[in-house]
Amino acid sequence: MALAPIVLDSDPGLDDALALQYLLGTGLWDLKAYTAVGGNAPVEQAFRNARGLARAFGVDGDVPVHRGADRTISRVDSASDFHGPTGLGEEVLPDSKEPDQDEPAPAALVRLSREYEGELTVVATGPLTNVAAALLLDPGTAHRVRRLVFMGGAAQVPGNCTPLAEFNVWADPDAADIVVSSGIPYTMVGLDATHGWRFTHEDLARLDAAGPGQELTARFVRAYLKAYDANHRQSSCPLHDPLAVGVAADESFVTTGTGTVAVECASELGRGQTVYLPEDKAVRFNYPPHILARTRHTGRVALGTGPRDFSAHFTETLLRRPSL
Numbered sequence: 194m195a196l197a198p199i200v201l202d203s204d205p206g207l208d209d210a211l212a213l214q215y216l217l218g219t220g221l222w223d224l225k226a227y228t229a230v231g232g233n234a235p236v237e238q239a240f241r242n243a244r245g246l247a248r249a250f251g252v253d254g255d256v257p258v259h260r261g262a263d264r265t266i267s268r269v270d271s272a273s274d275f276h277g278p279t280g281l282g283e284e285v286l287p288d289s290k291e292p293d294q295d296e297p298a299p300a301a302l303v304r305l306s307r308e309y310e311g312e313l314t315v316v317a318t319g320p321l322t323n324v325a326a327a328l329l330l331d332p333g334t335a336h337r338v339r340r341l342v343f344m345g346g347a348a349q350v351p352g353n354c355t356p357l358a359e360f361n362v363w364a365d366p367d368a369a370d371i372v373v374s375s376g377i378p379y380t381m382v383g384l385d386a387t388h389g390w391r392f393t394h395e396d397l398a399r400l401d402a403a404g405p406g407q408e409l410t411a412r413f414v415r416a417y418l419k420a421y422d423a424n425h426r427q428s429s430c431p432l433h434d435p436l437a438v439g440v441a442a443d444e445s446f447v448t449t450g451t452g453t454v455a456v457e458c459a460s461e462l463g464r465g466q467t468v469y470l471p472e473d474k475a476v477r478f479n480y481p482p483h484i485l486a487r488t489r490h491t492g493r494v495a496l497g498t499g500p501r502d503f504s505a506h507f508t509e510t511l512l513r514r515p516s517l
Contacts, residue, residue, distance in 0.1 A: 196223035198309045199441070200302060202261075203434070204232030204319025204361075205242040207276050207417040212318050212434035213246055214410060215507055218514030221442050224252065225305050225313070228298035230261040232319035232364050233273060234280030239319075242279065245286025249409055249516045253289050259298040261323045267367040267458065273360065275420055282416030284409075299326035306337040316441050317343040318434035320361050325368035328375050335377035344437035345369060346383035346454065346467035348494050355465070359384050362456060363465030370456035373492060380493040381454060382437040383467065386447040389498035390436055391429040394418065396508045406515025435507050440495065446503040447495040453488045469494055 199222040203209040216222060227247055229240040240260040247253045277283055296304070302323060306313055315338055317324055324341065327334050345361035346369070352358040362369045373379060397414050400407045414430075421430045439446045450471055457466040470478060475488040 196221065197314060198223050198225050198305070198312055199314045199316060200226045200228060200305060201438070202228045202230055202298065202302070202315060202317040202319065202323050203243060204230045204234065204239045205246055206233035206239070206280055206319065206434070207282060207413050207420070208432065208434040209233065209318050210246050210281060210413050211410070211511070212438050214250055214514055214516070215435045215510050216316075216438045217250055217252065218510040219442060224256045225309070226259055226301050227256050228259045228261060228301060228323055230298065230319040230323045231265070232361060233276045236261050236263060238280055241288065242281055242286065244289035248289045249286055250514070251516070254291050257294050257301070258289065259294050259296060259301045261298040262326045265320065265322050265365040265368065266325050266371065267365050269365070275424065277416055277420070282413065284412060298323040299330055302327035303331045303334050306334045310337040311339055313338050314441055315341045316438050317341065318437055320365040321345065321368040321372045322365045325365070325371040328371055328377070332375065335375040338377055340441070341372070341377050341379040342382060342437050342441040343372070343379065344382050344387065344434050346381045348381070348383055348385050348467060348469035348496060350385050350388070352465070353384060357457070357463050358465030359467070362467055366456050366458045366465045369465070369467070370458055373454040373456065374487060374490055376490055378492070380440060380444070380449070380495065381467070382440050382447065382495045385497055386495035387431045387433040387436050390432045390446070390503040390507075392418075392432055392504065392507070393429045396504070399508060400511065403512055407512070409516045410511060432503065432507055436503055439503050439506065443501065445499045445501040447499045448497045449493045450496050451491055451493055453491055454494065455484065455487055
């Protein structure tokens, strides 16, 4: 049976690198493009990281890597050093052997939505800049994509870069709002669920014990664990981006609700807040008509962990897909 077509839109990023390795390890997808977006690193660095990861994980030449939009839709500064000086800790990967793609990421998303209409899954693990730009180029993209799964937002829990906002949405709130109001079928995998599935030092020991082929992954994880210890005093790290990839194939890793998501774009204090209006309660809220009109667009929202153990599945999958 043919594998399902997918695009991974990413801002690599330590956990983005792990998400790519995990996606390839599942054996469930035909990766049609790997598109880079600015977020954990500026877009040019993210693009170079993506090219290097394609080579490191053995898909160089098979999966085209596309450079993302050169500015955010919101035109805000979202610089972050959480993922280290290169975005991949301190790793500087050998570049892809392939020439740079001329086609920018938003155009590639539009083209692939036409080529695989009704079939294409898009997983976005960074700010939604490229997806929003594709929808602005061709609003019909929303109705051709089978499903968008994005890592971002916080429906019923605090944010991670402000008390209200999760980083990916905060980094380009207008882009996120364009996406969730476009009619595209989406699942939001935010902090409500990702903080529940963790990678521990015990999991790292399993990678170390696996020997050749997991050294690069182990270095990524060490840098990620170190960042969480230094910034949050946590001894484990959440599997933010890999979980979004996992949910694209199996929603039992999370519990979900259906409803409307609106993104706060106008307020500096609330910038990037994702307001979740459950489908069965939305009309009860005392919002003006133009807000309630948004409820005609609903999506799936991850509200917690699900019955299937994602942390165990993730580690087992990495062990099946070493780097080169």
